[in-house]
Amino acid sequence: MLDVSGLSVRYDSVIAALEGIDFEVGEGRIVALLGPNGAGKSTLLKAIAGMLPFEQGEIASGKAVFDGVLLNGKHPAAITRSGIALVQDGRQCFRNLSVGENLKAASFRHSKGAEDRLQLVLTYFPILEEFYARPAGVLSGGQLQMLVIGMALMIQPRLLMLDEPSLGLSPVMVQSVFEIVERLHQDLGMTVVVAEQTVPRLMEIADDVYVLSRGHSVLHAPPDEIDEDRLQSLYLS
Amino acid sequence: MFVLQLAVAGIAIGSVYALIALGIVLIYKCSGVVNFAQGGYAMLGAFITYGLTSVGLPSVIALVLAIAVMGGLGALTQILVLRPMLKAPVVAVMMATLGILITFRAVCLLIWGPDQIGFPALFPIGAIELSGIFMTYNYIAAFLLSAILCAGFLAFYHYTPIGLMQRCTADNTRAALAVGIHVSNQVTIAWTASAMLAGLGGALLASLNGLSLGLSNIGLVAFPVIVLGGMTSLPGAVVAGLVLGILQAVTDGVLTPAIERFLREHTDIYSVGTLQQVIPYALLVLVLLVRPQGIFGTKESERV
Known part of the structure; x- marks a missing residue:
């Protein structure tokens, strides 16, 4: 479904953030993208979603292909339309707009079937219905995470990419975020990429694990071959 | 009664200020750029209206055409000058808008010269009297047009899909990109709308x-209007525009003569010049001292 090969990314034309990354995501799979802070996980997801040019970054070499279509050089708007949704780190949403407006804005470019998707999102996240008319800025961290995942669903993605969804959340909240990911995968057959630093829970649901360190891909293995000790040694290597 | 008379004139002028300030706030909100060229767009809008009437077009048609031209010019400026500066610091972009202002002034100077020009009447000449207060049609029309457009614009901003995309872009560029909004197109729309508002505002001021x-x-x-209104608040800009217009009118009609009378009696100073032109900046300093976030602005705070 998604095929990234030999991808190198530079920031400000000089700083190498990724070097020759190969990364493959098969249809209907949950792929964990692991790595310590600064390993290049966010950069890889942003490169796929076309967000790099807006952060002084560029793809220096290599390519990302989604369903046979080259993503290099495409505008993020075109990439979301082709079925890729990126839930960025920092729970990026519109905090001065109401929860409802946030969801509406996300479906604006994908208006077909938007009403049904809205109902689906509100079933998955009843809290969003409760806060529907309130500004998104009043939501707690966990609720915001629900909102941004809900917004991504409004895009009607076939590939959902989550960048550190558990960061700054309580263990209970982390648990429910991953339950949601699992349900999306089971109910809707959605393909999911989750970037995290370390989450044992993620290992339980992932089909495939990639580990990045300092911009390089250091391991690609099924989850049962990976444990905490091995991750630690990879992170420190 | 005299003060009321002044206030009526002030409200008319102030509503035009609001119209022009709305454009600055719109661009600032979605791109973080303070557009120093806004006055240039207002001037150019008035000059183009004048130019079109001087080739024989009826003034109202000239005005509508001029606003359309200004919209195109606003979009062109954003596409040709500001888009290539995507990676430039915001300060550099603001300097570019100053350059645009200077260019517009130079072009108008070349074509129409430096002298004051009698602007063609946009509205019928005459006045009505309402319990002792005289209002010329000119002032009434300027007020009504500005008020309707301000209200219409705010409604557009809050209740239409494009308005929603504008607010998204203003709120969080990264999130807007992620949900598939073409942020640079939204900035072009903001420049187009802003230049049209300025063009109309300029023509109305010229007619007064x-x-x-x-x-x-x-x-x-x-x-001063947008700082007073809180930089990012559109309703704030409208209210601040009205306040400033009234203050200027009252200063001109009451305060200046009173000060001059006092000075003439006690000193050799004969005139204090046009005090009403100083008022906006005095107010600006005062607001920045007392309430830096403006009257309608909110203190920046964010949950992390």
Whole structure:
């Protein structure tokens, strides 16, 4: 479904953030993208979603292909339309707009079937219905995470990419975020990429694990071959 | 009664200030750029309206055409000058808008010269009297047009899909990109709308006060308006525009003569000049001292 090969990314034309990354995501799979802070996980997801040019970054070499279509050089708007949704780190949403407006804005470019998707999102996240008319800025961290995942669903993605969804959340909240990911995968057959630093829970649901360190891909293995000790040694290597 | 009379004139002028200031706030909200060229767009809008009437077009048609031209010009400026500066620091972009202002002034100077020009009447000449207060049609029309457009614009901003995309872009560029909004197109829309508002505002001001290159200074008056209104608040800009208009009118009609009378009795000073032009900036300093976030602004705080 998604095929990234030999991808190198530079920031400000000089700083190498990724070097020759190969990364493959098969249809209907949950792929964990692991790595310590600064390993290049966010950069890889942003490169796929076309967000790099807006952060002084560029793809220096290599390519990302989604369903046979080259993503290099495409505008993020075109990439979301082709079925890729990126839930960025920092729970990026519109905090001065109401929860409802946030969801509406996300479906604006994908208006077909938007009403049904809205109902689906509100079933998955009843809290969003409760806060529907309130500004998104009043939501707690966990609720915001629900909102941004809900917004991504409004895009009607076939590939959902989550960048550190558990960061700054309580263990209970982390648990429910991953339950949601699992349900999306089971109910809707959605393909999911989750970037995290370390989450044992993620290992339980992932089909495939990639580990990045300092911009390089250091391991690609099924989850049962990976444990905490091995991750630690990879992170420190 | 005299003060009321002044207030009526002030409200009319103030509503035009609001119109022009709305454009600055719109661009600032979605791109973080303070557009110093706004006064230039106002001046150019007035000059183009004048130019079109001088080739024989009826004034109202000339005005509508001029606003359309200004919209195109606003979009062109954003596409040709600002888009290539995507990676430039915001300060550099603001300097570019100053360059645009200077260019507009130079072009108008070349074509229409430095002198004050009698602006063609946009509205019928005459006045009505309402319990002792005289209102010329000119002032009434300027007020009504500005008020309707301000209200219409705010409604557009809050209740239409494009307005929603504008608010998304203003709120969080990264999130807007991620949900598939073309942020640079939204900024182009903001420049188009802003230049159209400025063009209309400029023509209305010219119809009240006459037309010269000095009209571009209105951009400088608009800054105290938006700071007073809180930089990012559109309703704030409207209210602040009205307050400033009234203050200027009352200063001109009451305060200046009173001060001059006092000075003439006690000193050799004969005149204090046009005090009403100082008022916006005095107010600006005062607001920045007492309430830096403006009257309608909110203190920046974010949950992390």
